[in-house]
Amino acid sequence: MGKGLFITFEGGEGAGKSTQIRLLAGRLRDYARELVTTREPGGTELAERLRDVILSGRAKKFGPLGEAVLFSAARIDHIDRLIAPALARGAVVLCDRFADSTRAYQGARGDVDEKVMAALENAAVANCRPDLTFILDIPPEIGLERARARRGADNADRFEGENLAFHWLLRERFLTIARADPERCRVIDADRPQDAVAASIWEAMAEKFRRREHEAVEGVS
Known part of the structure; x- marks a missing residue:
């Protein structure tokens, strides 16, 4: 493989993102010159500390905009210290959540202006956009x-503790993101056995590899 490949996994609570990242990582080790798995918020020392503040609920008092700012701060450090350097080395980076989650979760609450959210995302992400995003779709219940x-x-985190109506809005937010960016996003039915979900993900990955190879050949010719 040439330049790095940035793959993100999105979806509601309990969709199986961590399991599918582990399964995909196991298959990709034969193809990638370097493989990096990470998560958001988190991935670096600073971002992990911010993760604890956010998911524990201690940041809830700052309101939705305050939480979004903390997510963005964690993302900036994560990109600068981990994701961007890995991609520059030609690594495949698998990330459990990224900017789509901030957009979906804060959008589901409806308390932050979309223009403000877009400005925060652009400031944090800049040109570090995913090449492929898997949205694992599952009924919230x-x-x-x-x-x-x-x-x-008794151990639900900050967002698992939201009511069911919030989680239905969250699901629709993720599907809206997918519809708006079909070139990048693949919606995967996650209400199936994990092997079936993994097979659908691998099929999409194989398609991505084929397209990159074709683009590389055309670029040379």
């Missing part, structure tokens, strides 16, 4: 039940 089983009913 099923995803939340999975999340509770994994974490425990």
